[in-house]
Amino acid sequence: MIPATHSEIEQIYLAAEMSQSRALCITACQSGDGVTSVTTALAERYLLAGLKTLIVDLNTFHPAFESAGLNLGASLSKEETECGILLEHKESHQLFTGLVVPREQSELLSFRDPTQLSMNVTSWLEHFDRIICDTSPLLQVNRSNIPAQVVASACDHTILVVMGGKTTSGQLAKATEMLTNSSIQLLGSVLNLKQQATLGQEMVREINRFTFLPKRWRERLTQKILRNELLAHSA
Template identity: 45%
Template sequence: MINATMNELEQLFLSAEVAQTRSICVTACHAQSGVSSIASALAERYLLAGYSTLLVDLNLLGSAYTPQPCLTTEDEGEIQWLQANDHHGIFTGITVAKTGADVVSYRNPHYLSEKIQTWHRDFERIIIDTSPILDHSEGIIPAQSIARACQHTLIVVQGGETKQAQLVKTFELLKQADANVLGCMLNNHNQATLGQEMVRELNRCKFLPKSIRAKWSKKLLNNEWLSHIA
C-alpha cells in the first residue's frame, strides 16, 4: 500500500493541479511496475483534497480491484465500488469486462473521450488504470489509446527493472498518440539499497568465515549512508 500523502505523490498531485488535470492515465512500460498502486493512491489523494473521484480499471491483463455491488445511481450497472486487492481500500469506479463489445468500443479514443466527458458530469477527477504500454497481448485496450483520450498521462518506472530502451519506446508510442505526459514516477519498492548490494557481494566471498560476513553485513545494513537506492 502506498501512502497517499507521501512526498513523491504530493509532488505529482501538485503538478496535476497546476496543469488543471481532470483526467489522468496511469501506465508503465511493462507489467508489475506498480501502476495500480499508484493509481489508487492518487485517487485517495484526490479524495483527501475533497474532489469527487472516479477510478476506472481498464487494465485487462491483471486487474488489481474486485468489483462490489453497484451504487444506486442513474448509471447503475456501470458505476461500482472497486475494492483494491492489496490494501482493501474501496473506491467509486468502473471496470470493463475482458470480452465483448465494450472492449472494442474502449479501444477507440474518440469513444473513450466521450465517455470521459459523460463521467465528468458527476466526477471532478478521473483516474484510469491501464495495461502496460509495451504489451501487445490480444484482448487488451492499448494504453496509448487511453492516454490520447485523457488530458495527461503518468508513466510509472520500476526501479532496477525498467530499461532505458523500454522507456524511450514508451515515450515514442505516447508521442505518436498525441498524449500529454505529465511526468514519470519511480517505483523503487523492489530496488536494493547500496547496503543490500554490498551485502550480496560480501556473501559471495565464501573464503571469509560466516561469522565475519554476518558481522559486516549487519554494519552495512545499519549504515545510514548506505540506505539509499543503488
Template identity: 40%
Template sequence: MMSSTHVEVEQLFIQLELKCSKSVCVTADKQGAGCTSLAMALTERYLLSGYRTLYVDFNLFNPNFQTLKVCANPSKITDEATLSLDLIEHKHVHKVLAGFIAPQSKSKQMPFRDPLSLQEKLTHWLETYDRVVFDTSPLEQCNQSNIPTTVVANQCDATILVIATNTSSNESVLSALNQLETNDCPFVGIALNQFRTRSLSEDIMSSPFFRRTLPRRVQIALERFMSKYTLFQQAT
C-alpha cells in the same frame, strides 16, 4: 501498496494540479512496474484533498478489482454503464474506491476503444466527479484483447509512465515514450518505482561476510549505526 503520503506521490499531485489536469492516465512500459499501486495512491491523494475521484480500471491485462453493488434494486437500472459505475474493491488489499471496471467482452469494450466515444464517456464522468484516474494496461502488452492505452492517454489531460528500477530496459522505456509521443498523448513525467530495489545497508547485511564472519553483537551494532545515516538507506 504505495502510500498516498509518499513524497513522490505528493510531487506528482502538485505537478498535476499546476497543470489543471482533471483526468490522468497511469500506465507502465511493462507488467509489474507498479502502475496500479501508483494509480491507487494518486486516487487516495485526490480524495484527501476533497476531490470526488473516480478510479477507472482499464488494466485488462492484469485486472485487480471487483465491483461491489450497492444499489437497492439493480434490476431497475437498464443502462449498463450506470450499473457498473459503483464501488470497486481491490481483490488483495481490499481497498474500496468509487470506480468503473472495463467490461471483459470485446463487443462491450468497443465504446472505450473509440476515441470520440471514450471522450463522451470521460466528459460524462467529469460531470459527477472532480478527477478521473485511469489504470491502464502496460504499453508493452497492448493488443486486441484489451483497450489501447494510447487511446486512453490521448483523451486524458495528463499521462504518467511508471518505470520499475532494475527490471525495465532502456529499449522498453524508449519504446513506451515513443508510443506516447506518436499518439500525441499529454505526457507529464516518469515515476521511478524502486519497490524491488534494496538499500545499501540491506546489501551489506545480506552479504556472506556480514552474516557468516562477524559476531552477532557486531552485526547488531553495525545495523544500528547504518540506520542513523541516510547514506546507507539509498538504493543501490
C-alpha cells in the same frame, strides 16, 4: 499499498493540479510495475482534498478491481455507466467509486476508439472532479487489451510508472516512443524502487561472495553496512 500522504504522492498530486489535469492516465511498461498502487494512493489523495474521484479500470490484462456487490458480467445501466459504481481493490479490499473493465467485445471495441473514449471521459467529468484511468501495460499487447496509448490520448495527462531494477532501458525507450504523440501529454514518470536493492544491500551481497573471509568478519561488516544511513539509498 502506498499511503496517500506519502511525499512522492503529494508531488504527483501537486504536479497534476498545477497542470490543471482533471483526467489522468496511469500506465507502465510491464505488469506489476506499480500502476494500481499509484492509482489508489492518488485517488485517496484527491478524496482527502474533497474532490469527487472516479477510478476507471481499463486494465484488461490484469484487472485489479472488481465490482462490489455486482456481477462483473452484468451489464451496467446508463446511470451506472455515467456515475460509476462501488469498486473493491482485490488485494487491499479498499472501496472506491469507479467503473470495472468491460467484458463484452462490443464494449471493448468502443473503448479502443480514441474518439469514443474521449467522449466517455468528457461525460464522466460532468459527474466527477477527477478521473484516474488504470491501464494495461504498454508493452504487453493482446487482442483483448485496450491500448494504453489510446487511453492516454483521451486523458489530459499521462504518468509512466517505471519499476527500478526490473525495467530495462530498451523497454523504457520503446514505451516512451509509444507515448510520443501530439494528443498525449506526459506529465512525468514515477520510479518505483520497491524491488530495487539499496547500495548497502548490494555491498553485502558482494561481501558474501568473498568466501575466503571468515564468516564472523563478514557478519560484522554486514551489520555495520546495513546500519549506515548513507548506504540505505537505492543503488
